[in-house]
Amino acid sequence: MNETTPGPLLALRDARPETQADRNNPGPRTAHAPVENHLLAALPRAEYQRLLASLEPVTMAFEEVLYEPGEPIRHVYFPSVCLVSLLTLVDRHLALEVGLVGKEGMVGIPLVLGDGVSSIRALVQGAGVAMRMESAIFLRELRRSPHLQHALDRYTNSLMVQVAQTAACNRFHVVEERLARWLLMTRDRVESNDFRMTQEFLAHMLGVRRVGITKAAGALQRRALIKYTRGNISILDGPGLEAAACRCYQVVKNVQDRGQDGYSKRPKKPAVAVLEYGKG
Amino acid sequence: MNETTPGPLLALRDARPETQADRNNPGPRTAHAPVENHLLAALPRAEYQRLLASLEPVTMAFEEVLYEPGEPIRHVYFPSVCLVSLLTLVDRHLALEVGLVGKEGMVGIPLVLGDGVSSIRALVQGAGVAMRMESAIFLRELRRSPHLQHALDRYTNSLMVQVAQTAACNRFHVVEERLARWLLMTRDRVESNDFRMTQEFLAHMLGVRRVGITKAAGALQRRALIKYTRGNISILDGPGLEAAACRCYQVVKNVQDRGQDGYSKRPKKPAVAVLEYGKG
């Protein structure tokens, strides 16, 4: 699961009519694809079946806005094959991505924490499919299922780590390192080394000018770590890119993969300090 | 509660022998001061009484480290009169404050989310007193008390907002704005316009050079918004300082004060979209 299988190129951007590029790269865009969200997939069969009744598959179009700051959360989303960015807005026009949600997570964490209003913007960054559920139903199901609660608590924790690490990362690391990290995070979530993503959009996510991305991406390409042309990005050398990225990548990944801290040296030690839930 | 009462000067820094400065400013440093943590104070009397049996008052010394990244969380802390900084560490020596916890919160949120390991450093920034509880006991009590769960969930949400906003703030705003915001946040938590804080320490929190603080603080002082000498900082003009700070201050404060989003214009509207818990 750490190894990225060179999968088909995901049409991460377009919900527009099929183009030549798409025909060259038929991705898993069918809405009935049995790709599962990890949080849902980990539930006991019975609970999963019950939830399924209230879950509705939806197509996620590129640049669709799921939440806007200050607005009520109407649905939660469990990504199957898609990618959602969480953006903090400041000064009405500047934005910065603070979190990235794929099939490993859920969009709508404030609901889990008792807040029905989003304080961030949630934006579809990779088109595809997700399962969604109405907020009221979700809250009811959440109360019924300790397993779901537990899974979502753990995910909330990893999201918190991600956001905190991103804060420091944006403060201390240069664009090139951050870009490398971002590409790796995206790769992990779409499980492919190829995806569509313009420099303009990347600039928006990292909170820098497009020109800053041009420069950083150019440097990575010259080092033969990535390759890109007009919105098609390929990771050529994953390990090399990891070396080019800041350590933030590993820190966050470790917490997400194993629920344990990223500073530990022990490579695969089970998370002994992770506590049991619901057994009191 | 929005209005800061000009209270006694808190000895926010020193756990050293009493100095001239301390004698001039006798603060509420007695461990038996009946100052309450807001999360605890809001619990039903019976639950509060039960918790009290497992809570232990502790003195919080300046620069004491409560958690270190990767280490197990042994206690949770409910600040009474003290301030705790949450710091993300990167590259082994750089640090950035991503959260600030006073009497309105609790230190040890990962435990609430099922993770027994901290991914950040928690550092006492304002000396004083807190109530603490052993992790295992805390988890047991948490399971017994829906009220405590609810309160902590809500607090976790506001902390998440704070961290996310700080991420964007550090990316887009200049040191002077961020310093102003930080002073206001500290004021709100210690409920005093005066506190002790060297420029060196401030630089550490904001992730900038000490000289950067000198420049920014000098500018604020020239504008007669603050006054400081050798570690004693006074806010002279609160509203003026708010104007000098970035909007991030208000955004976070609004969420924390009322559990509602900071972008809304409605000044005091009760949080209609906040959802009920534990009533299914």
Next chain:
DNA sequence: GAGCCTCTGTGCGTTGGCGTACATACGGCA
């Protein structure tokens, strides 16, 4: 009162990113 430590202020040259403007190049489409 002298000495000293700590805290604060100032002055360099450097740099990463900003804002803006314009130049090139790819690829779909007529």
Next chain:
DNA sequence: TGCCGTATGTACGCCAACGCACAGAGGCTC
């Protein structure tokens, strides 16, 4: 085949913050 929109590359001056070094200045100790 040529057009055109979009994506990418380059250039310029500007500025906030950096790293480093050193100069005052307040307040405690002896």
